[in-house]
Amino acid sequence: xxxxxxxxxxxxxxxxxxxxxxxxxxxxxxxxxxxxxxxxxxxxxxxxxxxxxxxxxxxxxxxxxxxxxxxxxxxxxxxxxxxxxxxxxxxxxxxxxxxxxxxxxxxxxxxxxxxxxxxxxxxxxxxxxxxxxxxxxxxxxxxxxxxxxxxxxxxxxxxxxxxxxxxxxxxxxxxxxxxxxxxxxxxxxxxxxxxxxxxxxxxxxxxxxxxxxxxxxxxxxxxxxxxxxxxxxxxxxxxxxxxxxxxxxxxxxxxxxxxxxxxxxxxxxxxxxxxxxxxxxxxxxxxxxxxxxxxxxxxxxxxxxxxxxx
Amino acid sequence: xxxxxxxxxxxxxxxxxxxxxxxxxxxxxxxxxxxxxxxxxxxxxxxxxxxxxxxxxxxxxxxxxxxxxxxxxxxxxxxxxxxxxxxxxxxxxxxxxxxxxxxxxxxxxxxxxxxxxxxxxxxxxxxxxxxxxxxxxxxxxxxxxxxxxxxxxxxxxxxxxxxxxxxxxxxxxxxxxxxxxxxxxxxxxxxxxxxxxxxxxxxxxxxxxxxxxxxxxxxxxxxxxxxxxxxxxxxxxxxxxxxxxxxxxxx
Numbered sequence: 342x343x344x345x346x347x348x349x350x351x352x353x354x355x356x357x358x359x360x361x362x363x364x365x366x367x368x369x370x371x372x373x374x375x376x377x378x379x380x381x382x383x384x385x386x387x388x389x390x391x392x393x394x395x396x397x398x399x400x401x402x403x404x405x406x407x408x409x410x411x412x413x414x415x416x417x418x419x420x421x422x423x424x425x426x427x428x429x430x431x432x433x434x435x436x437x438x439x440x441x442x443x444x445x446x447x448x449x450x451x452x453x454x455x456x457x458x459x460x461x462x463x464x465x466x467x468x469x470x471x472x473x474x475x476x477x478x479x480x481x482x483x484x485x486x487x488x489x490x491x492x493x494x495x496x497x498x499x500x501x502x503x504x505x506x507x508x509x510x511x512x513x514x515x516x517x518x519x520x521x522x523x524x525x526x527x528x529x530x531x532x533x534x535x536x537x538x539x540x541x542x543x544x545x546x547x548x549x550x551x552x553x554x555x556x557x558x559x560x561x562x563x564x565x566x567x568x569x570x571x572x573x574x575x576x577x578x579x580x581x582x583x584x585x586x587x588x589x590x591x592x593x594x595x596x597x598x599x600x601x602x603x604x605x606x607x608x609x610x611x612x613x614x615x616x617x618x619x620x621x622x623x624x625x626x627x628x629x630x631x632x633x634x635x636x637x638x639x640x641x642x643x644x645x646x647x648x649x650x651x
Numbered sequence: 652x653x654x655x656x657x658x659x660x661x662x663x664x665x666x667x668x669x670x671x672x673x674x675x676x677x678x679x680x681x682x683x684x685x686x687x688x689x690x691x692x693x694x695x696x697x698x699x700x701x702x703x704x705x706x707x708x709x710x711x712x713x714x715x716x717x718x719x720x721x722x723x724x725x726x727x728x729x730x731x732x733x734x735x736x737x738x739x740x741x742x743x744x745x746x747x748x749x750x751x752x753x754x755x756x757x758x759x760x761x762x763x764x765x766x767x768x769x770x771x772x773x774x775x776x777x778x779x780x781x782x783x784x785x786x787x788x789x790x791x792x793x794x795x796x797x798x799x800x801x802x803x804x805x806x807x808x809x810x811x812x813x814x815x816x817x818x819x820x821x822x823x824x825x826x827x828x829x830x831x832x833x834x835x836x837x838x839x840x841x842x843x844x845x846x847x848x849x850x851x852x853x854x855x856x857x858x859x860x861x862x863x864x865x866x867x868x869x870x871x872x873x874x875x876x877x878x879x880x881x882x883x884x885x886x887x888x889x890x891x892x893x894x895x896x897x898x899x900x901x902x
Contacts, residue, residue, distance in 0.1 A: 393745050397901065415747050423745040429738035433666045445658040446746035490742075 346371040346498055346528035347392060352401035354387050354552070361387040363552035364401065369545075371406075374520065374529040376543030378536065380645050384552040385532045386426070389502050392530070393423050405498055419447065422491030422499045426506065428483055430475040436486050437462065437471040440493050447494040454493065461489040465519065481512025488519060499523065501531045505538060517542055536637040546637070550645045563640045571612045572633035575605045578626040585625055592621060606633070655748025659756035660763070663729070667764065678721055678768045679775050682713040686776060689838065701840050703869055710782045711792065711868040712837035712861050718769025718796055719803035719860070723828060726761030726807025727820055733757075735815060744900065754808060754896040758889065761804030769796060784868050791867035794878050798885040799860040805888035812896045835861040856884035 347369035354362040361384045369375040379385050390396035391403055394414040403410040405417045431439050437458060444454035462468040465485040475483050484504060491499060501520070505513040513535075520529060520542055533539055539546050540560050547557040556563055577585060586600045589607055594614035599606045609615065619630075667674065690706035690713075697705040733739040743753050776782055784792075806828075814820050835857040844852055852858050863877030 395741070395744055415749075418745055418747045421745065423742075425738065425741060425745075427738040427741070429742040431662070431739050432737065433669075434662065438662075438665070442658060442662050443742070443746065446655055446743060446748050448654055448747065 344371050345369060346373075347375075347403075347405055347530060349388075349392075349403045350401055352388070352391065352403050353399050354384075354391065354396070355399045360552050362391070362398070362401075365549070365552065365554055367547065367554060367557075369528060369530060371528055372525050373544040374524050374531065374542050376539035376546040377530065377532045377549060378534075378539055378546060378641060379532075379549040383550045383645075385549065386502065387552075388549075389423075389500055389530070389532060393421060393500055394418055419494070420497045422494070422496035424484075424487050424491045424499070424501045424504050426502045428475075428487065430483060430487060430490075432474060432476045435472050435474055436467055436478070439475065439486065440490055443490045444493045449494060457493060457495070461492055465489045479512070480508050481515060484508060484512065484516055485519065488516070492523075496527060498528045498530065501529060501533075503533055504531070505533070505535065513538070536641055540637045548641060548644050555644050556640070560637055563637065564635045566640065571615075572606060572608050572635075573615065573618070574629075574631050574633055575607065575618075575622070576628040576630075577603045577605065578628050579603075581626050585622065588621060589618065592617065594618075603628075653752060653755065655743070655746070655752035656756040656759065658748075659743065659753060660759045663756070663760040664763065667767075675768065675771050678717060679772050682717045682772050683775060686710065686713050686780070690780070706780065707782055707869060708840075708865070709838055710776055710780070711865040714769050714773045714776065714868075715796060715799060715861055715864045716832055716837060717772040718765040718800050719832065720828075721768035722761045722765030722800040722804040723807040723810075723824075725764035726757055726804045727811040727814075727824075729760060730757050730808055730811030731814065731817065731820060734811070740900075750897050750900045751893055754812075754893050757808050757811075758801070758804050758892060761807050762800050765800030765804060766796070769800065785871065788868050788871040791871060791873050792864055794873075795860055795864035795867055795881060798878070798882045799864065802856060802860070802881060802885040802888055805885065805892040808892040809888065809895055812892070812899050831855065831857045832861070836865070837861050856881055859884075 345368040347367065349365050349367045352362050352365040352367075353360070363384075365384070365388065377385050377388070387396065391398050391410060392405060394410050394417055397411060406420060408417050410417060431442065434442060440458045440461065441454065444458065449457070459468070462471050465488065467482060467486060467489065470478065470482070475486060478486065488501075488504070504520075505516050508516065517538065520531070523529065531539070531543060543560070545557065545559055546563060548555050548563070556566060558566070575585075575589075582600055582603045582605055586598060586605050589595055589605065590598045594610050594617055595607050596610055597608035607618065609618065686706070686709065690709050694705045699705070700708040730740075734741075740753060744750065810820060810823055814823065834852070835855060841849055841852060841858065841862060859874075859877035859880040863874040863881070866872040866874060
């Protein structure tokens, strides 16, 4: 059974009358890639700042690899790597110097960090640009350099706070590859707004809102949490769609129905209702019936609502 | 304990080395212009001040002004930039070093900038003007310049820590820092002030610094009380800057 790398218990953070984290309980398994989703202002950044010892909680406990964040800040910072939302690269240092400074701040021996930096620059595809300044890099290259910097001291836990925000799809996929390649060797705690990113990368995903944990599980487990309703798309040949829309719409097991041209989308109470639909459509000119896959976005919206957060 | 401070200070020195020529040209141009305009240009009209030609009277103050302004400016802008624009302070804070190590590094950097730039202006004034002084005067002068630069570097760190907007930094410099420097006997003797004001002006650490530094360099006078006043001010601002930075980072 895997042991927990990150644990929070009743973690609460108050900013005056605002509750940013509200009795937050969480366990993240060692060596896993864990995704934290939530709308703007949900408390993700506050959580990361507490876990990375940048901020003190108002009450509750948090620990990384068994060490308490309040009592063992220095020891925790020795074993974590952080890729923050902001581009915090030093634009007056070359790519290599950025990594060297970070290694020195971690108290690494020069011979040790020289070799490590060579490896990381090679791994991130930046070896040829190591003497260049980050300002001359593309967004994707800068992001890779920030990740390399967070890995210099070989952390046991890596925090990635929206690591691909602002990157084009190609660069995003390159970053995903690097994150995947690190899976198993360290615990990765990822926050993101890109649900596809969480779905692609994470072993487990948590959704938080208003400082509270509202759902946790694998992507499939989260999708299964949605009500039993299933959605099918039925494509009709010819001009029959209108007539069958009225027929299907009158059936008690149909929760919702929509027609667009020759395609009718029906939401059924449960998947067992499909047999009633098939019976009703006996002899109808049906070209295709397909199950509409529920996405993580459906889960996210159903749990956090569809109102825009400022 | 200060491993982190050393690493950050060395980073700052690397950046300074890369930009040394442009930094020095910029920093030397301003006091040199003042020296040529006032010291040389006005010398014939002003004559002797406290027994020395006006160009000699203002030279130590200009060197001191360059050093302390450079220390203040480097600290305030560097800290603000690294905290608010480049977010490098944040990246330092997720390493095992302490917040105190970060602020001490920034104080050291401002101080070093001050000393280097003050020396550069001193050398230029020495090279192109007849301003001369015995070597032992220089040692006395350094007793003011070193804590004076440290004092201004710490003051810069405090400003760079508490001010989040660049325009506020500019306003504080215009309303507080430059008047403190200019009204501390840089261009005129303190005896020019009304008698009732002199006592209060003397309480200012900048007055002790500029008056003491001038008397040390020009006449070799060792004003021990003034040295202690500057030293005490430097120590107090150091403690305040570390405390304020730590407090700000804990918010």
